[in-house]
Amino acid sequence: MSKRVTVMIDDENDRKLRLKQAKEIQKTQKSISFSKVLNDTLRTGFSHK
Numbered sequence: 001m002s003k004r005v006t007v008m009i010d011d012e013n014d015r016k017l018r019l020k021q022a023k024e025i026q027k028t029q030k031s032i033s034f035s036k037v038l039n040d041t042l043r044t045g046f047s048h049k
Contacts (some may be wrong), residue, residue, distance in 0.1 A: 017041065
């Protein structure tokens, strides 16, 4: 289940996430949402703790 929220992301993290998104789009030749990239990154971070 997804929930719509508003968050403030600093410029450096936004840049890194957008770059990660662009690389994934190039690799798969498919549309990848910013939300998916953000959620995947958070999931990976949480699993390393």
